[in-house]
Amino acid sequence: MPSTVTKSVPGDQVVPGVIHAGGACLALGYWGKPDLTSERFRPNPIAGAPSPILFNTGDRGICREDGTILYLGRNDNQVKLRGARLELDEILTALRSHTTVKDAAVTIVGEADQQRLVAFVVGQERQKAPVPGDLRAFLQERLPSAAIPAKLLVVDALPLLPSGKVDQMSL
Numbered sequence: 698m699p700s701t702v703t704k705s706v707p708g709d710q711v712v713p714g715v716i717h718a719g720g721a722c723l724a725l726g727y728w729g730k731p732d733l734t735s736e737r738f739r740p741n742p743i744a745g746a747p748s749p750i751l752f753n754t755g756d757r758g759i760c761r762e763d764g765t766i767l768y769l770g771r772n773d774n775q776v777k778l779r780g781a782r783l784e785l786d787e788i789l790t791a792l793r794s795h796t797t798v799k800d801a802a803v804t805i806v807g808e809a810d811q812q813r814l815v816a817f818v819v820g821q822e823r824q825k826a827p828v829p830g831d832l833r834a835f836l837q838e839r840l841p842s843a844a845i846p847a848k849l850l851v852v853d854a855l856p857l858l859p860s861g862k863v864d865q866m867s868l
Contacts, residue, residue: 713769716756719748776805778812781843788846791839792816797827802855802863803846813847817868819855827851 726734774785792801820826829849856867
């Protein structure tokens with residue numbers, strides 16, 4: 698059963714926390730991966746709780762007053778697309794390693810079963826603009842097929858927030 702630890706703040710507001718799962722069917726860790734196990738499986742901080750170990754799901758949420766958990770999204774850049782878990786940072790790293798690519802951003806567009814990956818790519822120079830077909834072939838050599846963007850769009854610049862981060866909502 699999922700659980701989360703939230704902090705009390707003035708005015709009875711609830712702040713987002715990391716969703717953890719625990720219970721009788723929880724594994725004790727990742728087989729042969731002690732570093733990953735220590736990162737994701739933690740002792741339960743609640744004394745006398747039925748589950749002595751909790752699994753950090755990597756999701757963010759808020760525990761409502763009625764006990765239901767409102768899912769707020771991932772804590773990292775991992776997405777699920779047609780049953781495959783994809784790390785957007787791996788796709789970005791592959792795109793940025795191409796000689797014609799200066800920068801890139803990847804996002805999921807569409808609703809439910811119509812979702813697809815779209816990559817926005819900024820070229821190193823105008824005269825050497827990335828060619829979507831070449832980029833696709835390049836990515837196919839480095840990534841699983843589920844991680845290949847359905848659409849590769851060459852843009853002059855990525856939309857940025859005042860902090861300098863990519864404005865994902867504007868993509």
